[in-house]
Amino acid sequence: MINQLIKKIEEMSAPIVVGLDPMLGFIPQQLLNKAYSEKGENLEGAAEAIWQYNKGIVDATYDLIPAVKPQIAMYEQFGIEGLKAFHKTVEYCKEKGLVVIGDIKRGDIGSTSAAYATGHLGKVTIGENSYRGFDEDFITVNPYLGSDGILPFIEVCKQENKGLFILVKTSNPSSGEFQDQMVDGRPLYELVGQKVKEWGELHMGSSYSYIGAVVGATYPEMGKILRKLMPKSYILVPGYGAQGGKAEDLVHYFNKDGLGAIVNSSRGIIAAYQQKGYEKFGPEGYADAARQAVVAMREDLKKAWSTNR
Amino acid sequence: MINQLIKKIEEMSAPIVVGLDPMLGFIPQQLLNKAYSEKGENLEGAAEAIWQYNKGIVDATYDLIPAVKPQIAMYEQFGIEGLKAFHKTVEYCKEKGLVVIGDIKRGDIGSTSAAYATGHLGKVTIGENSYRGFDEDFITVNPYLGSDGILPFIEVCKQENKGLFILVKTSNPSSGEFQDQMVDGRPLYELVGQKVKEWGELHMGSSYSYIGAVVGATYPEMGKILRKLMPKSYILVPGYGAQGGKAEDLVHYFNKDGLGAIVNSSRGIIAAYQQKGYEKFGPEGYADAARQAVVAMREDLKKAWSTNR
Numbered sequence: 001m002i003n004q005l006i007k008k009i010e011e012m013s014a015p016i017v018v019g020l021d022p023m024l025g026f027i028p029q030q031l032l033n034k035a036y037s038e039k040g041e042n043l044e045g046a047a048e049a050i051w052q053y054n055k056g057i058v059d060a061t062y063d064l065i066p067a068v069k070p071q072i073a074m075y076e077q078f079g080i081e082g083l084k085a086f087h088k089t090v091e092y093c094k095e096k097g098l099v100v101i102g103d104i105k106r107g108d109i110g111s112t113s114a115a116y117a118t119g120h121l122g123k124v125t126i127g128e129n130s131y132r133g134f135d136e137d138f139i140t141v142n143p144y145l146g147s148d149g150i151l152p153f154i155e156v157c158k159q160e161n162k163g164l165f166i167l168v169k170t171s172n173p174s175s176g177e178f179q180d181q182m183v184d185g186r187p188l189y190e191l192v193g194q195k196v197k198e199w200g201e202l203h204m205g206s207s208y209s210y211i212g213a214v215v216g217a218t219y220p221e222m223g224k225i226l227r228k229l230m231p232k233s234y235i236l237v238p239g240y241g242a243q244g245g246k247a248e249d250l251v252h253y254f255n256k257d258g259l260g261a262i263v264n265s266s267r268g269i270i271a272a273y274q275q276k277g278y279e280k281f282g283p284e285g286y287a288d289a290a291r292q293a294v295v296a297m298r299e300d301l302k303k304a305w306s307t308n309r
Numbered sequence: 310m311i312n313q314l315i316k317k318i319e320e321m322s323a324p325i326v327v328g329l330d331p332m333l334g335f336i337p338q339q340l341l342n343k344a345y346s347e348k349g350e351n352l353e354g355a356a357e358a359i360w361q362y363n364k365g366i367v368d369a370t371y372d373l374i375p376a377v378k379p380q381i382a383m384y385e386q387f388g389i390e391g392l393k394a395f396h397k398t399v400e401y402c403k404e405k406g407l408v409v410i411g412d413i414k415r416g417d418i419g420s421t422s423a424a425y426a427t428g429h430l431g432k433v434t435i436g437e438n439s440y441r442g443f444d445e446d447f448i449t450v451n452p453y454l455g456s457d458g459i460l461p462f463i464e465v466c467k468q469e470n471k472g473l474f475i476l477v478k479t480s481n482p483s484s485g486e487f488q489d490q491m492v493d494g495r496p497l498y499e500l501v502g503q504k505v506k507e508w509g510e511l512h513m514g515s516s517y518s519y520i521g522a523v524v525g526a527t528y529p530e531m532g533k534i535l536r537k538l539m540p541k542s543y544i545l546v547p548g549y550g551a552q553g554g555k556a557e558d559l560v561h562y563f564n565k566d567g568l569g570a571i572v573n574s575s576r577g578i579i580a581a582y583q584q585k586g587y588e589k590f591g592p593e594g595y596a597d598a599a600r601q602a603v604v605a606m607r608e609d610l611k612k613a614w615s616t617n618r
Contacts, residue, residue, distance in 0.1 A: 023420070024435070041436040073421045077428035079442030080393055087389060105417055107451060109481040111332070112382045119386035126333070127350040133388030142416060144453040145479050146486030170454050172418040177455030178501065181492040188490060188497070195486070 001137050001162050002205035002212075002234065005099045006259060008066030014298045015254070017101060017236070018061060018290075019266025020089060021071040022050045026271040028283035031056075047081035050074075053286075054089045057270050058096055060287035064294050067099040069236075069264055090136055100136045101236065105167065107142030107149045117156035138163045140214055140236070143192050150199055154211065158203050163210035163234075166199070168192045168226060171216025171239030189222065190229060197230040208234050208260065215253065217245025217263065224252040227260065235261040241268035241297075247304035254305070263301065269293045310446045310471050311514035311521075311543060314408045315568060317375030323607045324563070326410060326545070327370060327599075328575025329398060330380040331359045335580040337592035340365075356390035359383075362595075363398045366579050367405055369596035373603050376408040378545075378573055399445055409445045410545065414476065416451030416458050426465035447472045449523055449545070452501050459508055463520065467512050472519035472543075475508070477501045477535060480525025480548030498531065499538060506539040517543050517569065524562065526554025526572065533561040536569065544570040550577035550606075556613035563614070572610060578602045 009015050024032070027049050035049035058068070070093075075086035093100050106116040118124050119133035141153055143166050153164055169179055169189040179189040193213060200209030209232045215223050217239035227235065235253050239245040240263050253261040272278045272293035273286040281289035318324050333341070336358050344358035367377070379402075384395035402409050415425040427433050428442035450462055452475050462473055478488055478498040488498040502522060509518030518541045524532050526548035536544065544562050548554040549572050562570040581587045581602035582595040590598035 021421070036436065041438065043433075043435065043440050043442070046433070046435045071417075071421055071424075073415070073417055073424040073428070077424040077433050077442060079428060079440070080389065080396060082428070082442065083392055084389055105415070105451075106382070108380075108382055108414055109479065112330070112380055115380075115382040115386040119382070119388060119391070124352075124355070124386050126352065126355045127345065129350065131352050131388070133352070133386060133391065142414075142451050142453055144451055144476060144487060145481060146483035146488070148481040148483040167453060170418065172454060172457040174455035174457040177504070178453060178497065179455070181490075181497060181500065183490040183492060183497075188487065188492075191490065192487065 102136030411445030
């Protein structure tokens with residue numbers, strides 16, 4: 001799957017992942033009205049609106065992007081109905097040839113981590129058959145519980161040729177509260193990065209590992225150090241755009257081969273129509289605005305790469 | 310809700326939470342067969358078996374215990390159908406008067422943490438109404454992302470009179486990989502414990518905070534230190550029994566008032582019938598065996614308290 005992700009990034013010349021993190025406030029009123037009139041102004045109706053909204057964005061962008069990253073919390077807040085929309089979105093994106101990174105940030109121990117891995121990446125055996133729960137291609141996981149929490153995920157990744165992005169240095173302002181604490185003269189996130197490198201060696205693709213890292217765009221100096229510390233790990237980079245990360249800061253998240261990182265943008269793309277410069281699209285043009293925002297992001301990253309590397 | 314939890318613990322004289330972490334291997338064959346014949350030998354059938362199995366255990370124990378802790382991973386591995394069984398279990402336990410601790414170990418930032426909090430503790434607004442997704446009383450959360458990841462949960466807890474248990478020192482063998490790293494002369498878990506204390510002050514009940522901590526039974530010396538560091542935080546203690554934690558080790562997780570901790574047992578109770586000393590119950594007596602195991606655990610904790618405090 002890491003090989004497939006890289007192949008798609010190269011084909012599209014776009015190390016871009018679109019964060020499918022729908023909020024009701026992003027969804028055009030007409031689309032909401034339609035979903036509510038069909039399914040009711042309730043959890044089911046909201047889930048239908050989210051699904052239709054996602055479908056519009058995917059249809060308008062799938063030929064430009066290698067991957068999507070649905071954030072499961074945005075679906076889980078609508079309970080079972082929301083999770084059905086998540087599942088439908090994952091399935092649809094895969095049909096469209098997109099690599100799906102489930103941003104689920106799960107993490108537990110032993111048989112519990114194994115159960116999450118089964119539900120999101122693998123299959124569960126029931127009687128003589130096996131079934132898939134959510135079936136993403138990659139998921140994000142939290143490292144706080146140590147190897148016991150990570151290795152069961154890697155086991156399933158090996159069986160399924162799937163992968164992980166492990167939280168190393170997150171993009172939020174208070175990420176340093178624990179992640180930046182100095183341990184034997186270096187910050188904790190470097191220690192976690194070192195472990196990601198080691199875990200990555202357990203499951204290698206052709207040139208990169210199936211086991212990657214999450215490093216926020218908002219901490220470029222740390223990104224530079226982590227890039228060198230984990231040369232074979234793909235870095236999933238949140239925080240570009242809305243959170244303040246700039247393209248020129250991201251050049252050092254890539255290796256010299258131009259690979260090694262994939263940059264996420266969520267509201268900057270899916271809610272582009274609500275933003276400055278995209279007013280002309282209007283709510284009914286939300287999907288076209290998203291496409292335009294992908295093109296702009298691709299150009300922004302390209303320009304930064306050619307002038308700053 | 311913390312006041313209600315404490316009231317129930319005192320009424321039952323049992324600082325016990327039963328971990329509803331069903332695995333197919335725990336479920337008696339007869340119950341599996343019945344569920345498969347009704348719903349099919351598939352995700353729906355497995356979810357039905359889990360739900361019936363849980364119901365049997367809850368019916369046999371709810372008058373002896375204050376709380377249950379369903380581990381969502383065990384349901385999530387069966388996809389949407391499994392999560393329906395989780396939801397049904399949460400609802401049923403609340404009907405039976407039990408406090409429900411959703412062991413979900415979620416954690417993200419900003420609007421994403423807020424979405425998880427909404428889905429599991431609060432309500433989501435759709436049009437002019439609001440709806441609840443899963444509606445647990447407490448949930449477990451992961452602190453790796455710092456305050457940005459915790460405060461949105463606390464906001465919802467304040468609105469709803471609900472609570473959290475934040476991972477501080479987990480029970481697994483490799484928990485020390487990051488949690489025990491020394492930071493300014495003290496281990497990281499103490500720093501996290503210090504923050505739990507501070508976060509706890511933001512949302513106090515009558516005598517304890519709504520914001521508690523998870524500290525594994527397998528590290529009693531650390532439990533002793535953390536108890537003193539966070540005197541007003543309830544400690545949720547996994548790792549008793551199957552994982553090796555002994556009752557006498559747990560005395561110092563409690564305050565002098567006999568409160569301040571609630572000890573979890575999962576397979577030691579729900580799969581007691583498969584264990585030494587409970588053979589006589591057989592698979593058909595799994596619920597009675599669970600009741601007997603609760604009584605034995607209560608006595609074990611009482612004895613340890615009276616001889617070791």
